[in-house]
Amino acid sequence: MKIHTIVSQECMSVGDAMRELDAKQLIDTDFILVTGDVVSNMKLDRVLEEHRARRQADKSAIMTMVLKKASPLHRSRAVGDGSLFVLDQASKECLHYQPVKAFKSTRQDRRLTMNMEVFDKHPEVQIRNDLIDCQVDICSVEVPALFTENFDYQDIRADFVHGILTSDLLGKTIHFHEVSDIYAARVRSTQMYDAISKDIISRWTFPMVPDSNLQAGDCYEFRRGLVYKEKSVVLSRTSVVEDKVVIGANTQIAEMSVLSNCVIGKNCVIGKNVKIDSAYIWDNVTIKDNCIVKQCIIADNAVLEEGVTVSKGCLISFNVTIGANTTVPAYSRLTTLAEDADEDSDAELVSEPAVVGATGRGRSFKEAEGSDDSDEEIDPKNKLVNRLAYDMTALHLEDKAQEDSASEFESETSDLEEEEVNPAEELDREIAQTLERAFKDGHTVDIAALELNTLRMASNSNFHEMRKRIVPSVLKNIDVTAKAGSGKTVKEILVRWGPLIGRMIHDEADQIDGLFILQRACATLHNDFTSAKAIFAPALRYFYDEDILEEDAILEWYHDEKSNQGTEIEQKLRGSAAPMIAFLEQSDDEDSDEEDEDEDDE
Amino acid sequence: MSKNNELVDDLVAKLKRRQLVGSSTVAQATLKLLIVVISKSNWTTCNQLLTLVKSVGQRLIQANPTELAVGNIIRRVLHVIREEFRDADVNASQNQPEFQSAPLTTSSSMYNLLGETGSTPDDSNVQYTSSLRSNIIQEIREIKDELENIYDNIKNQASLQIHSNEIIMTIGRSKTVEEFLKMAAVKRKFQVLVAESAPSYSGQEMALELSKAGVETTVIPDSAVFAVMSRVNKVILGTHAVLANGGLVAISGTHMMAAAAKHHSIPVVVCTGLYKLSPLYPYDEDSFNVTFNPDSVLGFEEGDLIEKVTVTNPYYDYVSPDFVNLFITNQGGHPPSYLYRLIVENYDPNDHTFDL
Numbered sequence: 001m002k003i004h005t006i007v008s009q010e011c012m013s014v015g016d017a018m019r020e021l022d023a024k025q026l027i028d029t030d031f032i033l034v035t036g037d038v039v040s041n042m043k044l045d046r047v048l049e050e051h052r053a054r055r056q057a058d059k060s061a062i063m064t065m066v067l068k069k070a071s072p073l074h075r076s077r078a079v080g081d082g083s084l085f086v087l088d089q090a091s092k093e094c095l096h097y098q099p100v101k102a103f104k105s106t107r108q109d110r111r112l113t114m115n116m117e118v119f120d121k122h123p124e125v126q127i128r129n130d131l132i133d134c135q136v137d138i139c140s141v142e143v144p145a146l147f148t149e150n151f152d153y154q155d156i157r158a159d160f161v162h163g164i165l166t167s168d169l170l171g172k173t174i175h176f177h178e179v180s181d182i183y184a185a186r187v188r189s190t191q192m193y194d195a196i197s198k199d200i201i202s203r204w205t206f207p208m209v210p211d212s213n214l215q216a217g218d219c220y221e222f223r224r225g226l227v228y229k230e231k232s233v234v235l236s237r238t239s240v241v242e243d244k245v246v247i248g249a250n251t252q253i254a255e256m257s258v259l260s261n262c263v264i265g266k267n268c269v270i271g272k273n274v275k276i277d278s279a280y281i282w283d284n285v286t287i288k289d290n291c292i293v294k295q296c297i298i299a300d301n302a303v304l305e306e307g308v309t310v311s312k313g314c315l316i317s318f319n320v321t322i323g324a325n326t327t328v329p330a331y332s333r334l335t336t337l338a339e340d341a342d343e344d345s346d347a348e349l350v351s352e353p354a355v356v357g358a359t360g361r362g363r364s365f366k367e368a369e370g371s372d373d374s375d376e377e378i379d380p381k382n383k384l385v386n387r388l389a390y391d392m393t394a395l396h397l398e399d400k401a402q403e404d405s406a407s408e409f410e411s412e413t414s415d416l417e418e419e420e421v422n423p424a425e426e427l428d429r430e431i432a433q434t435l436e437r438a439f440k441d442g443h444t445v446d447i448a449a450l451e452l453n454t455l456r457m458a459s460n461s462n463f464h465e466m467r468k469r470i471v472p473s474v475l476k477n478i479d480v481t482a483k484a485g486s487g488k489t490v491k492e493i494l495v496r497w498g499p500l501i502g503r504m505i506h507d508e509a510d511q512i513d514g515l516f517i518l519q520r521a522c523a524t525l526h527n528d529f530t531s532a533k534a535i536f537a538p539a540l541r542y543f544y545d546e547d548i549l550e551e552d553a554i555l556e557w558y559h560d561e562k563s564n565q566g567t568e569i570e571q572k573l574r575g576s577a578a579p580m581i582a583f584l585e586q587s588d589d590e591d592s593d594e595e596d597e598d599e600d601d602e
Numbered sequence: 603m604s605k606n607n608e609l610v611d612d613l614v615a616k617l618k619r620r621q622l623v624g625s626s627t628v629a630q631a632t633l634k635l636l637i638v639v640i641s642k643s644n645w646t647t648c649n650q651l652l653t654l655v656k657s658v659g660q661r662l663i664q665a666n667p668t669e670l671a672v673g674n675i676i677r678r679v680l681h682v683i684r685e686e687f688r689d690a691d692v693n694a695s696q697n698q699p700e701f702q703s704a705p706l707t708t709s710s711s712m713y714n715l716l717g718e719t720g721s722t723p724d725d726s727n728v729q730y731t732s733s734l735r736s737n738i739i740q741e742i743r744e745i746k747d748e749l750e751n752i753y754d755n756i757k758n759q760a761s762l763q764i765h766s767n768e769i770i771m772t773i774g775r776s777k778t779v780e781e782f783l784k785m786a787a788v789k790r791k792f793q794v795l796v797a798e799s800a801p802s803y804s805g806q807e808m809a810l811e812l813s814k815a816g817v818e819t820t821v822i823p824d825s826a827v828f829a830v831m832s833r834v835n836k837v838i839l840g841t842h843a844v845l846a847n848g849g850l851v852a853i854s855g856t857h858m859m860a861a862a863a864k865h866h867s868i869p870v871v872v873c874t875g876l877y878k879l880s881p882l883y884p885y886d887e888d889s890f891n892v893t894f895n896p897d898s899v900l901g902f903e904e905g906d907l908i909e910k911v912t913v914t915n916p917y918y919d920y921v922s923p924d925f926v927n928l929f930i931t932n933q934g935g936h937p938p939s940y941l942y943r944l945i946v947e948n949y950d951p952n953d954h955t956f957d958l
Contacts, residue, residue, distance in 0.1 A: 041895075074905030130903075181897055202912065204902055206895035207620040213664070214618055224888060226912060243912060 013154035022144035040184035134184035323357025511553035617665035625671040670843040755932035757785035774853035775804035776840020801898035848923030848938030860925035
């Protein structure tokens with residue numbers, strides 16, 4: 001077997017990598033796609049066979065995903081990175097995919113939208129939220145090509161799988177292979193790092209366990225209580241190694257120290273009376289006497305001086321030194337990289353004594369803001385969950401704390417939703433722009449109506465909303481004082497653009513609604529009654545003459561109590577319509593003699 | 603030489619990943635590899651060859667220390683090499699009458715202890731003829747034949763051990779026991795109880811195979827072993843390995859069955875090929891055990907539970923020698939107390955550990 005490494009500077013996502021592969025035409029058969037951080041003891045032959053058999057029968061089956069069953073709150077499922085799968089067990093086909101975020105801030109996040117046709121084709125459908133996505137895929141040659149065709153696909157799941165399954169045009173299908181007796185999971189966050197490490201120590205990944213010594217040079221021995229120890233470890237007589245501990249080569253542990261649930265790398269020196277619990281300590285770390293280390297990750301060459309306490313959720317990076325008797329606050333992230341340091345600039349590291357102690361070396365790490373623009377749409381809270389994922393497990397141990405934080409997030413999210421009036425504003429702006437263009441460039445009514453209708457559909461709005469916006473915009477163009485021929489008189493504007501309003505009015509309910517809008521628009525456009533009336537009355541007349549408004553609707557509007565409420569001008573406008581009403585009622589009477597004398601003729 | 607290294611690497615990787623498991627499979631793979639290594643590499647003296655085989659052996663043993671058969675086969679081969687060189691020495695010295703007193707064989711170890719130690723072949727730097735290489739290969743091929751015919755040699759003793767209308771109990775699936783019982787069933791009519799051997803349930807497979815061969819078979823849950831033991835005439839066990847003291851490394855549940863048999867004074871017979879006999883001594887009960895994936899004991903799906911409990915799934919049991927009454931090997935039946943003799947006959951005491 002030959003291993004080729006392909007280095008590409010521009011690759012920022014799976015999508016980029018696949019496009020690169022397609023461009024280089026390196027793959028000409030079915031292939032297995034895994035990320036480098038997958039931990040698994042799976043034999044792929046069965047899945048491969050299944051995939052090949054399926055390909056023989058049906059060329060459109062382009063991908064087989066490996067899924068593993070687990071309970072919804074399983075520790076080996078990434079918090080805030082779940083997935084909903086809609087599956088057909090009979091044909092092993094995946095019908096729909098949707099990523100699930102931890103904090104669902106928009107309404108879209110909380111809903112599963114799928115094509116109804118799925119139910120026509122598949123009599124039995126499972127909607128599953130209990131699957132670990134192993135991130136092991138068997139792909140056909142078409143997959144890289146599809147990524148090239150759809151150049152905006154980045155993520156293999158959220159973009160590619162979702163895209164393929166929702167596309168009617170491609171007609172490709174994606175299948176799944178559900179496994180139960182093997183282990184597969186992906187280290188995609190520090191929280192998953194913790195969970196998968198625990199799984200390895202508990203031997204779920206057997207035979208991929210430390211004592212198999214798969215890495216050349218390792219010589220781990222397995223002891224009762226899930227303890228893995230290299231041969232060259234020096235344990236002092238009074239030190240205590242409790243359950244679930246891994247200790248690397250040449251590490252020394254001094255008197256009275258207690259280790260539990262932890263992983264300690266090679267060449268570490270642990271002092272006297274140190275307590276280490278649920279921590280991951282990498283190679284060449286020095287921890288001096290009386291330290292307490294809990295639920296954290298300490299990277300290579302870090303030094304903890306005497307009496308340091310590292311609280312839960314901390315990430316201590318390479319070469320950091322923490323001064324004597326310092327308490328590192330929970331969830332700190334410490335680094336020795338100088339601030340704003342590029343790779344070649346040698347900016348000086350400014351240590352922060354507040355976090356690393358007086359003699360310490362290091363500073364707390366702040367993520368550069370807006371560093372990755374592709375992630376812009378991601379809810380900041382969801383990013384936080386991923387980033388502080390390790391904290392989430394810490395919180396998970398204390399259920400109450402988690403609930404508190406969850407409700408906190410909940411209340412914040414609801415605030416956020418109320419503020420979110422953007423779509424309406426956006427529609428306003430779009431309509432105003434469209435109309436402005438139409439007025440200026442002298443579009444025909446047909447074109448303007450088409451554009452507006454497109455807008456309506458795009459924003460999923462209704463005709464009422466459209467009328468509410470179009471009527472005032474049209475009326476705004478009327479100049480009451482303008483002379484005939486200027487193109488701005490009431491009559492000219494109405495003749496020119498009235499039909500556009502007519503396009504937005506269909507049945508009687510629309511007409512009544514339109515009248516209310518007209519009344520309000522006139523009243524808000526002009527503060528004085530005379531100019532308002534100068535628009536309203538001709539408009540009413542015009543719409544009646546053009547049969548856009550029918551007499552029933554006008555009468556209905558007139559008699560509706562709401563028309564007589566509102567501002568003074570609005571009321572007066574209604575009053576100004578009285579002569580017309582009288583005329584209408586009269587003609588009505590003439591039409592149908594048997595009708596009674598009106599009880600409300602005012 | 604690099605070709606040899608590749609082959610060794612391949613076997614080491616297979617052993618580490620547990621793609622090769624089971625005493626008989628690993629024993630045959632080891633032997634095959636050693637034949638290639640010995641015939642393809644350059645060596646002129648005994649020491650060179652011993653060092654070569656030992657270095658390969660050390661790597662193979664470290665790859666999976668619980669597959670004791672690997673080490674046993676390597677020790678057998680080392681023993682053969684020593685013997686052949688010694689014979690060659692003797693032949694060479696026959697021309698010189700004063701060396702007549704050199705030890706003839708090492709199988710008579712008592713003679714070695716009491717008599718003169720003589721010159722050991724390790725020290726000799728004599729150049730050997732090409733016939734030596736073919737002799738060694740020939741001897742190793744004999745071990746290979748022995749491995750291939752191991753079931754025949756064992757099962758031929760079946761009619762001596764199993765009598766008509768007896769009730770036999772066994773556990774797990776052992777190829778040796780399966781052949782043994784099938785052979786007995788050709789002549790005799792008897793009944794077999796098989797404990798299902800949770801969590802691997804290999805006992806169920808065993809029962810299926812036996813019933814296909816026409817043996818009257820009943821599967822019982824492991825928990826019922828003690829209850830039905832009083833009605834049993836003989837317990838016949840397979841094993842993964844036999845240790846120097848006569849103790850067994852056998853599928854989990856074996857210890858319980860052997861203890862129940864001892865309580866009821868039922869004879870326990872172990873069927874095993876000699877290649878499973880290891881000169882290593884069990885210093886604690888866990889030394890040659892393997893702890894498997896806990897999945898079969900508690901499903902991984904039980905997310906809440908697996909965070910709170912620790913599940914261990916040991917694959918083997920250690921059964922101490924006082925539970926065993928008889929070993930049936932391809933060289934006949936032996937009591938546990940006789941095993942030390944077999945070890946001396948088959949392995950050289952210098953090869954018990956592989957420190958180079």
